[in-house]
Amino acid sequence: MNRLVTAATAVTLAFTAGACMQQSTPQQLNTTNSNSRIYIGALSCNIAGGTGYVLGSSKNMDCVFLGRDGHSAEYTGTINKVGVDIGYTKAVHTVWRVYSLGSDRKPNQLSGTYVGEQSTVAAGGQAGGNWIYGGPNAEIGMVASGIVKDAGYNLATGIAEMSIKLKP
Structure with a gap:
């Protein structure tokens, strides 16, 4: 019973935190971060649905990078998760x-492999971060957080590995 209460509390906290992190559009992020010295743009990705197999998952994705200067490039790739999923x-x-x-x-110039932390909770809607x-010369960092409506039912936390390459 204590585990059920702990899990329910974790889900509630995740959705509460996620509600505070509304997902912005790439254009909004570029405007908000226009004076940053290290922010270079936003990578907008459509990530395929899938099933977590207890210890991991793999999903395909298609992305568009919109640079802070308005230039864009299309990418394709995969995101793999290892941990509880x-x-x-x-x-x-x-x-x-x-x-x-x-630089x-x-x-x-974003093609490459990236590794880091991921945590999401989905119970109809999804909240996470x-x-x-990684990337070229291990000089790129990426952060995603927010809330998504009607995302499925899932609990995932662990290590994420994302590989992207420029579309021909």
């Missing part, structure tokens, strides 16, 4: 805030 999710749309910790990147780091 139980349940299923529908296809969702996620927007990543992209930061360059080194200024052009929209077509992710941060990943």
